[in-house]
Amino acid sequence: xxxxxxxxxxxxxxxxxxxxxxxxxxxxxxxxxxxxxxxxxxxxxxxxxxxxxxxxxxxxxxxxxxxxxxxxxxxxxxxxxxxxxxxxxxxxxxxxxxxxxxxxxxxxxxxxxxxxxxxxxxxxxxxxxxxxxxxxxxxxxxxxxxxxxxxxxxxxxxxxxxxxxxxxxxxxxxxxxxxxxxxxxxxxxxxxxxxxxxxxxxxxxxxxxxxxxxxxxxxxxxxxxxxxxxxxxxxxxxxxxxxxxxxxxxxxxxxxxxxxxxxxxxxxxxxxxxxxxxxxxxxxxxxxxxxxxxxxxxxxxxxxxxxxxxxxxxxxxxxxxxxxxxxxxxxxxxxx
Amino acid sequence: xxxxxxxxxxxxxxxxxxxxxxxxxxxxxxxxxxxxxxxxxxxxxxxxxxxxxxxxxxxxxxxxxxxxxxxxxxxxxxxxxxxxxxxxxxxxxxxxxxxxxxxxxxxxxxxxxxxxxxxxxxxxxxxxxxxxxxxxxxxxxxxxxxxxxxxxxxxxxxxxxxxxxxxxxxxxxxxxxxxxxxxxxxxxxxxxxxxxxxxxxxxxxxxxxxxxxxxxxxxxxxxxxxxxxxxxxxxxxxxxxxxxxxxxxxxxxxxxxxxxxxxxxxxxxxxxxxxxxxxxxxxxxxxxxxxxxxxxxxxxxxxxxxxxxxxxxxxxx
Numbered sequence: 001x002x003x004x005x006x007x008x009x010x011x012x013x014x015x016x017x018x019x020x021x022x023x024x025x026x027x028x029x030x031x032x033x034x035x036x037x038x039x040x041x042x043x044x045x046x047x048x049x050x051x052x053x054x055x056x057x058x059x060x061x062x063x064x065x066x067x068x069x070x071x072x073x074x075x076x077x078x079x080x081x082x083x084x085x086x087x088x089x090x091x092x093x094x095x096x097x098x099x100x101x102x103x104x105x106x107x108x109x110x111x112x113x114x115x116x117x118x119x120x121x122x123x124x125x126x127x128x129x130x131x132x133x134x135x136x137x138x139x140x141x142x143x144x145x146x147x148x149x150x151x152x153x154x155x156x157x158x159x160x161x162x163x164x165x166x167x168x169x170x171x172x173x174x175x176x177x178x179x180x181x182x183x184x185x186x187x188x189x190x191x192x193x194x195x196x197x198x199x200x201x202x203x204x205x206x207x208x209x210x211x212x213x214x215x216x217x218x219x220x221x222x223x224x225x226x227x228x229x230x231x232x233x234x235x236x237x238x239x240x241x242x243x244x245x246x247x248x249x250x251x252x253x254x255x256x257x258x259x260x261x262x263x264x265x266x267x268x269x270x271x272x273x274x275x276x277x278x279x280x281x282x283x284x285x286x287x288x289x290x291x292x293x294x295x296x297x298x299x300x301x302x303x304x305x306x307x308x309x310x311x312x313x314x315x316x317x318x319x320x321x322x323x324x325x326x327x328x329x330x331x332x333x334x335x336x
Numbered sequence: 337x338x339x340x341x342x343x344x345x346x347x348x349x350x351x352x353x354x355x356x357x358x359x360x361x362x363x364x365x366x367x368x369x370x371x372x373x374x375x376x377x378x379x380x381x382x383x384x385x386x387x388x389x390x391x392x393x394x395x396x397x398x399x400x401x402x403x404x405x406x407x408x409x410x411x412x413x414x415x416x417x418x419x420x421x422x423x424x425x426x427x428x429x430x431x432x433x434x435x436x437x438x439x440x441x442x443x444x445x446x447x448x449x450x451x452x453x454x455x456x457x458x459x460x461x462x463x464x465x466x467x468x469x470x471x472x473x474x475x476x477x478x479x480x481x482x483x484x485x486x487x488x489x490x491x492x493x494x495x496x497x498x499x500x501x502x503x504x505x506x507x508x509x510x511x512x513x514x515x516x517x518x519x520x521x522x523x524x525x526x527x528x529x530x531x532x533x534x535x536x537x538x539x540x541x542x543x544x545x546x547x548x549x550x551x552x553x554x555x556x557x558x559x560x561x562x563x564x565x566x567x568x569x570x571x572x573x574x575x576x577x578x579x580x581x582x583x584x585x586x587x588x589x590x591x592x593x594x595x596x597x598x599x600x601x602x603x604x605x606x607x608x609x610x611x612x613x614x615x616x617x618x619x620x621x622x623x624x625x626x627x628x629x630x631x632x633x634x635x636x637x638x639x640x641x642x643x644x645x646x647x648x649x650x651x652x653x
Contacts, residue, residue, distance in 0.1 A: 041546060052545065158383075253533050253562065307525065314528075
C-alpha cells in the first residue's frame with residue numbers, strides 16, 4: 001500500500017512507465033474473464049449478450065467515473081446509490097404531474113431530464129458544501145445523506161413503487177433500449193463520459209489539482225490550488241453524473257422504489273479501486289475505472305450464463321475476483 | 337396526535353357516562369408492530385395495518401391502538417419495550433422482522449399475560465403466541481406449480497427466479513418442484529433475483545441469451561415478474577413464453593383482470609394478512625368469541641374470473 005502510493009507520487013517520467021506495468025493487473029483479469037466466458041458459453045460474445053452487459057454497466061460506470069475524481073482528491077461518496085433512487089423517484093413524480101397539462105410528449109421527458117440533472121447537481125453540492133465549508137469528514141457527510149436520500153424516496157413512494165405514466169414511458173423507452181448503428185444509447189453515453197473523464201484527469205489543471213489535493217492537501221494549498229473549490233467541484237461533478245446515470249436508468253423499468261440503486265456506491269468504489277485509483281487519494285485512472293466496472297459486470301453475467309457454482313456463492317466469487325485483481329496490480333507496482 | 341387525544345377523551349367520556357356499557361365491553365389497547373416499508377410488500381403491510389386500525393377505531397369506542405414501524409430487528413425490540421413500559425398494551429400484534437432475534441422479547445410480552453398475535457414469520461419457539469396468522473408458503477409454490485402442470489400438458493422448458501435466500505423461499509421452491517415433478521416440465525435454469533426488479537431484469541436477460549428455447553418463467557414474485565417482463569420485451573420474445581409472479585401486486589392483478597396474455601395468472605400472498613390479524617385480535621375484545629389458534633390464509637390462484645376481488649387500487653402495493 002505504502003509502496004504503491006509513494007510510487008504514484010514519483011515525478012512524471014518514471015510514473016508513465018510504471019502505469020504501463022501496473023495497469024496490466026485489471027486488464028489481465030478482464031482478458032481472463034473474457035476467455036473463460038468464451039469457453040463456457042458460445043453466446044458470451046454474441047452481440048445481444050455484449051449489448052446487455054455493457055448497457056447495464058453504464059449506470060455504475062458513469063457514476064464510477066465521477067467517483068474516480070472524488071476519490072483521487074482524497075474524498076469519498078457513499079450516498080450515490082440512494083441519490084440515484086431519490087432522483088429517479090422525483091423525475092417520475094415530476095413527469096407524471098406534467099402529463100395532464102402538457103400531454104404525453106417529448107416536452108415532458110425533457111422536463112424529466114432537466115429535473116434529473118438539476119437535482120443531481122444540487123445533491124452533489126450539498127455533499128460538497130458540507131465537506132468543504134462544514135468541515136465534516138466525507139465518510140460521515142455522505143453516510144448521513146445516504147440515509148436521507150433513501151428515506152426520502154421511500155416516503156415519496158409511500159413505501160411502494162413509483163411507476164412512470166404508461167404513455168410517457170413509450171416515448172422515453174428508446175433512451176435505454178434504442179441506439180444508433182446498433183450501439184445502445186447507455187453504451188454511447190458511458191463511452192463519451194469515460195473519454196471526457198480520461199482527458200480531464202490527465203490533460204487539464206483540474207485533474208492535476210485533484211491528484212495534488214489527494215496527495216497532500218497542505219502542499220496543494222501552499223501551491224495556490226483552490227482546494228475547497230476543486231473539492232466542491234468533484235462532488236458536484238459526481239452528482240451531475242449520478243443524474244445522467246439515472247436518466248438512463250428510469251426508462252429501463254419505468255419505476256423507482258426504495259430498493260432502487262441499493263449498494264451502487266460500493267460497486268462504484270470497488271470498480272474505482274480495481275482500476276488502480278488509490279483509495280487514500282493522490283492518484284486516479286479513469287480508464288482503469290472503466291475496466292473495473294466491466295470486470296464486475298462480466299463476473300455477474302458469467303455466473304448467470306454458466307451456473308458453475310451454487311448461486312449462494314455468487315457473492316464469494318465476486319469478492320475473490322475483486323481482491324485478486326487489486327492484488328495483482330499492487331504486487332506489480334511494488335516489484336517496480 | 338390531536339385525533340389520538342380526542343379518541344382518548346371520547347373513550348374516557350364514554351366510560352364515565354355509561355359504566356354499564358363499559359363493563360359489557362372492556363376497553364383494550366392493542367399494540368401493532370410491523371417492519372417499516374422498505375419494499376413493495378412491506379409497503380402493502382403498512383397500508384393495510386393503517387386501514388384496519390382506522391376502521392376498528394371508527395367502529396368501536398373501547399379499542400385503542402399503538403402502531404410502530406421498525407427498520408431493523410433491534411429497533412423492533414425497542415418498540416416492544418416502549419409499548420410495555422409507556423402504553424400498557426393489553427394485546428400485541430407483531431409481524432417479526434426476523435424470527436430468532438424477536439423470539440425472546442415477544443416471549444417476555446406473553447409472560448406478562450398479554451395476548452400475543454404473530455403474523456407471517458413464526459417465532460423460533462412454539463407455544464408463545466395465542467394466535468398465529470400467516471400465508472401459506474408451500475401452498476404458494478404448489479399452486480403455481482399446479483398451474484404450470486395444467487397449462488403445459490406436454491411438458492416444456494422453464495426458468496425459475498428465486499427470492500432472497502431464506503426459509504420462505506426454500507419452502508416455496510421446494511413445493512413448486514414437487515408440484516411439477518413427473519410432468520415433463522424441465523427447469524433449465526434457476527437463479528436468485530432477490531425479490532428485486534433490477535436483479536430479476538439482469539438475470540432474465542442472461543437466461544434469454546443462454547437458452548434459445550424457454551416456454552415459461554416462474555418469477556415467484558410480482559416485482560421480479562415486472563423485471564422479467566421488461567427483459568423478455570427487450571428480446572422481442574413475448575409471444576414465446578408466459579410468466580407467473582406472485583403476491584398480488586395491484587398492477588399485476590389489473591393485468592390479469594384485463595386478460596394479459598404474458599402474465600395470465602397470479603398467486604396470492606396478501607400483505608392484507610396483517611389486517612386479518614388485527615381484526616381477529618380486536619374480535620377478542622368486542623365479540624366475546626374464541627380466536628386463539630392458527631389461521632393460515634390460502635394462496636389461491638388469481639385468474640381473470642376472480643381477479644376483481646383481490647384488486648386494491650389505493651394500496652401502494
